[in-house]
Amino acid sequence: MLRVPCGVRHAIVTLLRACRHELKAAAILAGGLHALLALGAYGAESRSTVDSIAERVVPCTSCHGKEGRATSEGYFPRIAGKPAGYLYNQLLNFRDGRRQYALMTYLVDHLTDSYLREIAEYFAALNLPYPQAQPASGSRALRAAGEVLVKRGDAARSIPACVECHGRNLMGTLPSVPGLLGLSRDYLHGQLGHWQTGTRRAHPPDCMAKIAAKLTPEDITALAVWIAGQPVPQGASAAQPLQPAPMDCGGLSR
Numbered sequence: 001m002l003r004v005p006c007g008v009r010h011a012i013v014t015l016l017r018a019c020r021h022e023l024k025a026a027a028i029l030a031g032g033l034h035a036l037l038a039l040g041a042y043g044a045e046s047r048s049t050v051d052s053i054a055e056r057v058v059p060c061t062s063c064h065g066k067e068g069r070a071t072s073e074g075y076f077p078r079i080a081g082k083p084a085g086y087l088y089n090q091l092l093n094f095r096d097g098r099r100q101y102a103l104m105t106y107l108v109d110h111l112t113d114s115y116l117r118e119i120a121e122y123f124a125a126l127n128l129p130y131p132q133a134q135p136a137s138g139s140r141a142l143r144a145a146g147e148v149l150v151k152r153g154d155a156a157r158s159i160p161a162c163v164e165c166h167g168r169n170l171m172g173t174l175p176s177v178p179g180l181l182g183l184s185r186d187y188l189h190g191q192l193g194h195w196q197t198g199t200r201r202a203h204p205p206d207c208m209a210k211i212a213a214k215l216t217p218e219d220i221t222a223l224a225v226w227i228a229g230q231p232v233p234q235g236a237s238a239a240q241p242l243q244p245a246p247m248d249c250g251g252l253s254r
Contacts, residue, residue, distance in 0.1 A: 053122045068123045072131040075186050084124035085175030091116040098201040130182045130232040138225040146226025164246040167239040174238050181232045188224035203250030
């Protein structure tokens with residue numbers, strides 16, 4: 001019989017309470033409880049109940065899709081193939097309160113740095129096909145404005161081009177900058193909004209928060225629409241580390 005550590009039992013109770021008020025989807029609740037049990041059991045040295053890291057992270061697919069691939073629709077992001085440093089930083093950010101999403105916080109709240117790094121390295125190593133890009137949306141002028149911001153930025157407002165950090169092909173840069181292609185409009189729009197409101201943060205200096213603060217609602221929509229509509233180039237992968245980084249970003253050194 002699986003013995004559930006006290007901290008994990010507390011997280012399960014908290015998750016149930018949160019679900020009653022915030023999360024209505026039974027599938028997400030089931031996945032969260034499964035994850036707490038599997039991840040918590042491993043952290044409590046009950047490793048004989050779980051055979052591999054691949055089995056332990058199966059609950060992550062309840063939201064992030066099979067093998068962490070997600071889809072080009074919906075709100076949950078792809079995590080398969082993202083740079084390990086980026087995934088590790090985000091797991092730390094959820095655990096330590098720099099990002100706010102109740103289910104993620106409850107899943108990682110009691111996990112160690114080394115275990116979070118193991119999870120990040122597992123998903124980073126998955127080299128899997130990407131879904132088709134979302135159909136083009138918005139006006140031609142809106143998409144054009146998004147393309148300009150992505151490729152050239154706006155020097156008058158001190159907004160750097162997205163490609164300066166996220167790579168010329170927008171597939172990220174090693175070890176800690178994520179790719180942007182394959183993410184949905186809703187997710188991209190939502191995350192830029194979270195940077196603006198401070199519900200998503202990074203280690204200081206928080207360069208993304210500084211950039212997002214300069215974006216208008218129209219900018220955010222244009223960026224989300226254009227990026228979500230771009231196909232992933234065949235065989236594309238994260239670029240080599242930034243030399244030097246165009247901005248001083250706290251997340252790049254962790």
